[in-house]
Amino acid sequence: MKITAGKADGFIKNPPPDIRCILIYGPDQGLVFERSKALGGLILDDLNDPFNSVILQAPDVKADPAIIADEAAALSMMGGRRFIRIQDAADSLSAAFKAYLADPVGDAMIVLEGGDLSPRSSLRKLFEADKSIAAALPCYGDEGRNLSDVVRETLQKHGLNADRDAMGYLLNHLGSDRQVSRGELEKLAIYMGDETLVTMEHAIACVGDSGAFSLDNVIMAAANGDHANLETTLLRCFDEGNQPIMILRMLARHFHKLHLAKGHMQKGLNIDQAMAKLRPPIIFKQAPNFKKQLGSWDLKRISMAMDIITEAEGDCKNSAYPPETITSRALMRIAQAARVRR
Incomplete structure (x- = not known):
């Protein structure tokens, strides 16, 4: 069963009674954990119950696929249903769960906690296609x-x-x-x-820790076309532990706001009115830069910048080049585009 992001919260609160094998995946690992814990709370009064709560690691399941059925069918010494969490779930578990879903046993609830599985993921496809006891639901960053x-x-x-x-x-x-x-x-x-x-x-x-401010400075330097400041702030951002993909996604969110505001302006609103319609609103310290960017970026180049960001994120996941190098090049390309006169 495929659960959409919009229906995920409702599903977690009240999953269908026949669904007992659930894949939770996505880039927001905090939300993955929170939803897994919520499902466990439907089964157990105490998630640390030594008799009814089991945590398995993906490599252990891959090495011994029979452990799925063994744990699911095991009877609790104290009665009640068992809750089984499998951490770091990935496509390496597809074969094991294909066999289990073909012949499920027991009534335990099994929750797989996965990473950012793409639509091509064999594990995700398996759970989305199952029509009996399995479901898959995504966890994307809150916005x-x-x-x-x-x-x-x-x-x-x-x-x-x-x-x-x-x-x-x-x-x-x-x-x-x-x-x-x-x-x-x-x-x-x-x-x-x-x-x-x-x-x-x-x-x-x-x-507002230093990491957040450094990230803000990177976003603004790239969108303003400020190469010198971008180079300095980006190095600081990496030094502070900010991940390249997080930087790209924050930049994508910024350009999405620029795109929305430009759309409002095309409908006849002035810059101030267009900015006022954005949710969440632009914070006052960033408003002057954002207004300047609305005056210098047109929709065509905003779309181009968003394409550069999307391509860079894909390269970070699939290319042999270091993600930091890929991200730096993408931001420099965007900064250069910001300096092009229309």
Whole structure:
């Protein structure tokens, strides 16, 4: 069964009773873990239950495929259903699960925690095509309404609310990984103490670490066509541990916003009106640069930049060249395009 991203939360809360073998995959590994834990909570009162909770590693399953059926059919000493997690699931498990799904045993819930499996993944295809007990669902980085819900839900749990500027800042600096986002918001809640209204100053002081600022500087330098600043900030970004694919995805998100704003302008809105319609809103410190970019980038070159980013991400995953080199070249190409006069 194929579960779309939009229906994933509903599925996790109330999976069909006949579905007991679930592949959770995607680039947001924090969300993969969170959803796996939520499914476990439907089966067990305690995820650390030594009798009913089992964690297996993908290499162990590949080496001994029979372990799937053995664990699924095993009877609990204390009664109740068993919950089996298989970590780092990948295409190497396809043959083992093809055999298991053809002849499933037991009533245990089996959850496979996978990485960013492409549509060509044999494991993903196997689970999506199964019509009996299996399902596959994706976990993509939070953005838009989903991210707003995560931020509001986490803050409200601590009796907090965020003003408009703080919310805009949080939405621009969180979202690539659900677990990281929640961790940053929990840190913010502790920082707030007895105060209940999160302001821009609070958000920057707590969530705005140096890595986030370095990443912002890289994005702005590339889109502004500032080669000298781009080279310096990109090196710093890599030194701070920012991954090339994360940098590319943040840049893609920025150009997507430029594309949306230019679309609003083509419908007759001026620059300020077009920027005001963006959600999440552009934070005030970035607004002057963003406005300048709207004046210098046309839709054709914005689309070209997005193609460069998409190509670079694919090369990072499949090419023999270092991802840092691929990302640097892509950003330099975009910076050069920013300097071309229309």
